[in-house]
Amino acid sequence: MQPIWAVGLMTGTVLDGNIDVALLRTDGENIEAFGPYTLSPYPQWIRDLLERTLTAARQWNFDGPEPAIFAEAEQALTRAQSEAVRQLAASAGLGLGEIGIVGFHGQSVLHRAPQPGRIGATRQLGDGWLMHRLLGAPVAYDFRSADVRSGGQGAPLAALYHQALLRRIGADDGRTAVLNLGGVANVTWWDGGELLLAFDAGPANAPINDFIRGLGLGEMDRDGTLALQGQVDEDRLVRLLQHPYLAAPFPKSLDRFDFSSSMADGLGPADGAATLTAFTTSAVGKALDLLPRHPERLVVCGGGRHNPAIMTMLGQRAGVDAVPAEAVGWRGDAIEAECFAFLAVRVLRGLPISLPTTTGAPRPLTGGVLAM
Numbered sequence: 001m002q003p004i005w006a007v008g009l010m011t012g013t014v015l016d017g018n019i020d021v022a023l024l025r026t027d028g029e030n031i032e033a034f035g036p037y038t039l040s041p042y043p044q045w046i047r048d049l050l051e052r053t054l055t056a057a058r059q060w061n062f063d064g065p066e067p068a069i070f071a072e073a074e075q076a077l078t079r080a081q082s083e084a085v086r087q088l089a090a091s092a093g094l095g096l097g098e099i100g101i102v103g104f105h106g107q108s109v110l111h112r113a114p115q116p117g118r119i120g121a122t123r124q125l126g127d128g129w130l131m132h133r134l135l136g137a138p139v140a141y142d143f144r145s146a147d148v149r150s151g152g153q154g155a156p157l158a159a160l161y162h163q164a165l166l167r168r169i170g171a172d173d174g175r176t177a178v179l180n181l182g183g184v185a186n187v188t189w190w191d192g193g194e195l196l197l198a199f200d201a202g203p204a205n206a207p208i209n210d211f212i213r214g215l216g217l218g219e220m221d222r223d224g225t226l227a228l229q230g231q232v233d234e235d236r237l238v239r240l241l242q243h244p245y246l247a248a249p250f251p252k253s254l255d256r257f258d259f260s261s262s263m264a265d266g267l268g269p270a271d272g273a274a275t276l277t278a279f280t281t282s283a284v285g286k287a288l289d290l291l292p293r294h295p296e297r298l299v300v301c302g303g304g305r306h307n308p309a310i311m312t313m314l315g316q317r318a319g320v321d322a323v324p325a326e327a328v329g330w331r332g333d334a335i336e337a338e339c340f341a342f343l344a345v346r347v348l349r350g351l352p353i354s355l356p357t358t359t360g361a362p363r364p365l366t367g368g369v370l371a372m
Contacts, residue, residue: 001349003032004100007088007137008341009081011107012182016219016303017047019081021088022337028345031164036092037334040084046076050107053125057109058257062121070109074125077107081126082134096137101372103344104128104141111144111255113153114360120253122154128371138372140344146368147354152361153253155186159198159358160346161339162188169328177288177295179314179322181205181304182336183256185284189291197291198358199250202283203259204304208276211261215269224309227277230270236263240279246286251360277309278317285318294319301325301332343368 003025010020019042023035042050049072056067081104089096106126114120128141144154162178172192180186183206188198208227209220221227240263245252263279264272288294298320304310305324314322325332343353352364 103340201287230274
């Protein structure tokens with residue numbers, strides 16, 4: 001297959017209010033060119049609606065009929081993201097007919113990892129057929145459900161794209177790994193041959209953001225200011241790091257709320273932010289220790305790389321040289337959206353999007369639903 005222009009869409013579980021939209025020219029195996037990328041803000045009413053939807057999802061917890069708010073939120077976010085695609089295509093000078101496919105991840109509202117004797121469950125809101133009708137372009141969506149139904153974790157899904165990025169910079173010797181810091185932290189490691197590993201390491205920005213919001217101090221610990229001023233509660237950190245998830249073998253995955261801001265209960269703003277940041281980075285260190293080889297370098301993408309406290313503590317507590325994605329020529333804010341453009345092309349071609357070594361699927365699995 002010749003490379004095509006694909007659009008990828010991503011909105012993370014930290015609910016930063018933005019739709020990540022990226023153009024990528026790819027055949028689903030290699031990256032030919034990076035197109036424009038943008039953040040398209042949701043209007044405040046959709047942000048508020050999604051906050052209420054996440055609350056309803058946690059109360060529902062896959063038990064009984066879905067909350068009615070899901071349908072309302074799905075319509076709203078699908079229309080907003082369709083308009084974001086339209087605007088990005090126009091800014092790139094592309095007609096919608098020149099877009100080969102749109103990769104529409106949708107909004108994760110709940111994810112439950114499989115347990116012994118019980119398959120997992122996952123729910124992303126997004127109406128791919130509505131987006132197809134609005135844009136006229138093929139749309140790939142619902143990327144995780146097939147993997148979960150087969151007994152896989154349904155996450156993380158970025159490994160194959162991370163592998164393509166690593167191949168592009170010649171990092172094929174196992175000394176470089178990729179860390180994505182969104183609501184949850186996930187790690188990808190490739191030995192340069194057949195072995196590609198990926199799993200959720202622990203929490204990333206979500207508990208820190210929730211802690212700051214809960215104190216009425218804004219949306220996040222911007223620039224790591226509070227964490228850099230605070231003192232880590234080392235005794236508490238030792239206890240937190242005994243959580244069984246951190247030592248569990250991979251494949252494994254997390255929901256955004258599996259680790260909460262309550263880990264900092266009773267601490268002041270600065271010490272709480274410092275302790276949560278230390279936990280995130282120490283959990284990454286424990287994840288790297290599970291790999292066949294502890295990487296020397298960690299290329300960090302996602303919003304967490306903008307936090308100097310996190311980047312500093314990765315070196316101190318994870319024992320690795322952590323560099324932002326831009327240091328190797330990647331667009332750190334765009335990678336998740338680019339990933340779903342890449343995976344959409346794989347869906348179109350019938351190629352696997354998850355592997356036994358990345359999600360625990362029983363075999364390399366195609367996934368996603370095509371609306372075309």
